[in-house]
Amino acid sequence: MKIDLRKLTGSNTVSIPFSETLDLREETLYGAKPFQSPVQISGEVSNESGVLRLKGTIKTIYSTACARCLKPLDILLTAETDMILSDDPETEEEDDLFVLTGDSVDPADVLVPALILQVQMTYLCKEDCKGLCPHCGADRNEVDCDCDKKQIDPRFAALRALLDSDEDKST
Structure with missing residues (x-):
């Protein structure tokens, strides 16, 4: 879903809400395809005194296995983001900035990397798993x-x- 940012800059519209279900079943992470459940994103893109900001949440179930005993695990993953949208390519290195390539933004381009950053290298079925x-x-x-x-x-x-x-x- 692309959001046309011209709607925010050319009128009195203060924000544009979004909500979508993504299919990431083909995403590969650590040699597996862990996103077999639907991925929910929601939030809004707003114009705050001429600064475009995307605030959003992404949620899904991350399917993996215990690192010690290999039992299947389903982990609820949630990530929230608050990014400033900029069209200046010089600011690409900033952590809380997303560089735009046109007059629109796909919230998934901002939120999916935030979700992947929440994934840990290993998960355990319980803290004292004997393996x-x-x-x-x-x-x-x-x-x-x-x-x-x-x-x-x-x-x-x-x-x-x-x-x-x-x-x-x-x-």
């Missing part, structure tokens, strides 16, 4: 596997052999 056993793959939250808890990393086996030989010499 999967690295040897048998059992979910440690559900079962206690019989794998040896003191298995030594093969990269440190040579060091373990040195410690064992030192213990043999001391006895």
